[in-house]
Amino acid sequence: MSMLTYTDKVRDHFINPRNVGEMPDATVVGEVGSLASGQALKLYLKLDEGEKIVAASFKVFGSPGAIASSSALTEMLFGKHIDEAARITAEEISTWLGGLPPEKMHACVLSMEALEAAYARFRGIELDAEITEDHELNICRCYGVPEHKIERAIRDHNLTDVAQITHFTLAGGGCTSCHVDLKQILGRVRAEMAPPPPPTPTATKPSRPVTATGSNLQKMQLIQEVLDREVRPGLAMDGGDMELVDVQGTKVYVQLHGHCNSCSSSSATMKFFVQDRLREMVDPAIEVIDTTEHAAELHAPPMR
Amino acid sequence: MRALAAGPRWVHMPTPLYFDNNATTFPAPEAVEAMLPLLGEFYGNPNSQHALGQKTRHEIEVAREHVAALLHCKTTEVVFNSGATEGNNTAIYAALQARPDRKHIITVKTEHSSVLEVVRSLASRGYRVTELNVDRSGHLDLDELKNEISGDTALVSVMWANNETGVLHPVGAIGDMAKQFGALVHIDAAQAAGKLAIHLGEELAIDFLTISAHKFHGLKGCGALFVRHGTAFEPLLRGGHQEGGQRAGTENVVGIVAMGQAARLAHLKLDQHVETMRKMRDRLQRGLLDKVQDLVFHGDQVSRLPNTVSVGFKFIDGEALLMMMDAQGICATAGSACRSGSMEPSHVLQAMDTPVSSIHGSVRFCVSRYTTQAEVDELIEKVGAIVARLRQMSPFDTSAATAETGPSDAELEQHKAWFARA
Structure with a gap:
């Protein structure tokens, strides 16, 4: 372990955390984690009549990453409307801190979950069951992580291996005896997650249902907004269009239509342009994947 | 402390409160002083026949005497190497080659990774590996060892003192039991040297023992392996006649001389x-x-x-x-x-x-x-x-x-x- 793996901003927010402490006159409190799970966060929010966050504070138990990301979150929340605040993702907290090491993402997830809990309580929404009290039901007994939490992390963050599950949820980071179960869950959930649409050369302008789960939906809407505003008008001028097919974690699947469809040389350029816009406006981790079947490619060898 | 290299991190570093002495130790000033001439005028290769080479040869042999005194063994039983990781690897492979008909290794769950990972890699090469349990106080159970050990056991490898908890294993009793079954005994004494008396006399049934210089105020990158007289030995590194053909490669003269002084102090003032x-x-x-x-x-x-x-x-x-x-x-x-x-x-x-x-x-x-x-x-x-x-x-x-x-x-x-x- 080294302090060097953390950015200066993370270190600063760890050594001098902002807004630590209880808030007796908080409008709403979000609470997640437990002693057994190795980290816990209590987030206090004070809202004005317009539902704007005018004060945020926290109490935390956990790693330097958990302390820093809680501190960061309270700073990010200040002045935001509660609905806008609720859209903050774990990845955004990490980005705000200049990037937390990947294996510390669970700290940002913890902050995001506390925010979610506070929002749900404020709006009177029922959340998924909290970390189960029944130790026997937990997949990872060392950190007390139940299956639904692992499942959600796989979907939300598009996790592909057990190490990533540990980074985002801590599950499997102890005695490792649950790795077999984690692999099984991973296999099942990945199978359930809609795979990127396979190329179907015969299909004519397929329109696929837009699918998303959980907080992905908000992200998807945001991406759609960016496409509508920044990308599609330009394409329309050339007689083309771009469709958002799916969003899985940080992977954004798109398809080109119309004029653009037949122009293979421009599609790569297009992809990077769209990716840059989305990275700037939505999430720096976004990867755009073009699922378009290019008619030209089917008949002619690629140009070299 | 003098600045080694100018740089912001070093300059702003406060005088440390150092409580990490199982990771490494402060090099004894006597050890540093002793090695300095070897960084300058006495740079000869100890394997050269000329006077400059023979000067460093002499320094190495003096250091060997100090280490032998620390371990209470013969000078010819001390093989200098790069440290405990090399010592542990060498001892394990040497023991298995000395008992080619046996396919069982016993060690303990709390060993250092330079033992655990080696024996675990051997598990996929036809060896049966038993990792003994420890109780809540960190002790192994001699009865469990008795149940596991057999005529097929080639090696019992146990650390003398645990690096994380400091808990000691009864190496004497372990050695005696291993001898009854003709198994060889390797003791990782990296944390023991300089902190407790090591008497490798006839009464202690230990065939191999590893120490590391920087754990007792020597320098990093230098250690020694004790190989008891009469134990069949195969070197890990080949390609030179250094250390009596037991460890090829030009000796780390500076490290060895510093280790000699560190051993002398550890022995004298234990x-x-x-x-x-x-x-x-x-x-x-x-x-x-x-x-x-x-x-x-x-x-x-x-x-x-x-x-x-x-x-x-x-x-x-x-x-x-x-x-x-x-x-x-x-x-x-x-x-x-x-x-x-x-x-x-x-x-x-x-x-x-x-x-x-x-x-x-x-x-x-x-x-x-x-x-x-x-x-x-x-x-x-x-x-x-x-x-x-x-x-x-x-x-x-x-x-x-x-x-x-x-x-x-x-x-x-x-x-x-x-x-x-x-």
Whole structure:
């Protein structure tokens, strides 16, 4: 372990955390984690009549990453409307801190979950069951992580291996005896997650249902907004269009239509342009994947 | 401390409060002084026949005498190498080649990775590996060893003292049992050298023993392997006749000479050193008990090294504690190791069945003979304040949590009983 793996901003927010402490006159409190799970966060929010966050504070138990990301979150929340605040993702907290090491993402997830809990309580929404009290039901007994939490992390963050599950949820980071179960869950959930649409050369302008789960939906809407505003008008001028097919974690699947469809040389350029816009406006981790079947490619060898 | 290289990190580094002496130690000034001429005018290759070469040869042989004196063995039984990792690898492979008809290895779950990973890799090459369990105090069960050992056992490899908890294994009894079955015995004494007496006389049934210079105030990158006379030996490194053909490669003359001086001091003043370490460790432990609520000391408190304290602070995270300590110049190690960036609970504390919640707030403090009372007092003061700060930040009412999780009363009684004896 080294302090060097953390950015200066993370270190600063760890050594001098902002807004630590209880808030007796908080409008709403979000609470997640437990002693057994190795980290816990209590987030206090004070809202004005317009539902704007005018004060945020926290109490935390956990790693330097958990302390820093809680501190960061309270700073990010200040002045935001509660609905806008609720859209903050774990990845955004990490980005705000200049990037937390990947294996510390669970700290940002913890902050995001506390925010979610506070929002749900404020709006009177029922959340998924909290970390189960029944130790026997937990997949990872060392950190007390139940299956639904692992499942959600796989979907939300598009996790592909057990190490990533540990980074985002801590599950499997102890005695490792649950790795077999984690692999099984991973296999099942990945199978359930809609795979990127396979190329179907015969299909004519397929329109696929837009699918998303959980907080992905908000992200998807945001991406759609960016496409509508920044990308599609330009394409329309050339007689083309771009469709958002799916969003899985940080992977954004798109398809080109119309004029653009037949122009293979421009599609790569297009992809990077769209990716840059989305990275700037939505999430720096976004990867755009073009699922378009290019008619030209089917008949002619690629140009070299 | 003099600046090695100018750079912002070094310049702004406060004088450290160094409590990480099982990781490495302060090089003894005598050792540094002894090696300096070898960094300059006496640069000869000890394998050369001319006078310049023979000067360094002489220095190496003097160092060998010091190391042999420390281990109470013959000079011809000392093979210089690059440290304990090489020593452990060499001993394990040499033992298996000396017993080619046997396919069973016994070791312990709490061994260092330079033993565990080697024997585990052998498991896929036709060897049967038994990793003995330890109890909550860190001790292995001699009866379990008796049940597992057989005429097929080629090697029993056990550490003398554990690097994380300081708990000692009964190497004498282990050796005797192994001998009854004709198995070879390797002892990793990396943490034992300089902290307890090592008498490799005839009565101690040990065939191989590893030490590392920088664990007892020598330099990094140098160590020695004891190979008992008459034990069949195959070198790990070939390609030269150095060290009697037992370890090829031009000797690390500087490291060996420094190690010789470190061994000389460790041998001459062992009792005095042990007394100093014990005093400082006890002061540290007592101070923590007085200053901090809800802590647990890991491992047997009697049969252990004089310098190591493994302590679990409840309700706080070890990495947070360590980083805050680091920011105040305190050097120590957490009970979780950072492997590829993520915090994995220590395999030693896990093998001792320590609850994961307690492992996470675990820190190892290790004193040396250079540790002063003022340093210990400053450490206690600072650690007390950091723990209090982190607990203040915690969303849990720690006083209520104690009642739920606490076998700590019984444990505290145990510690108090031990202090009464000490």
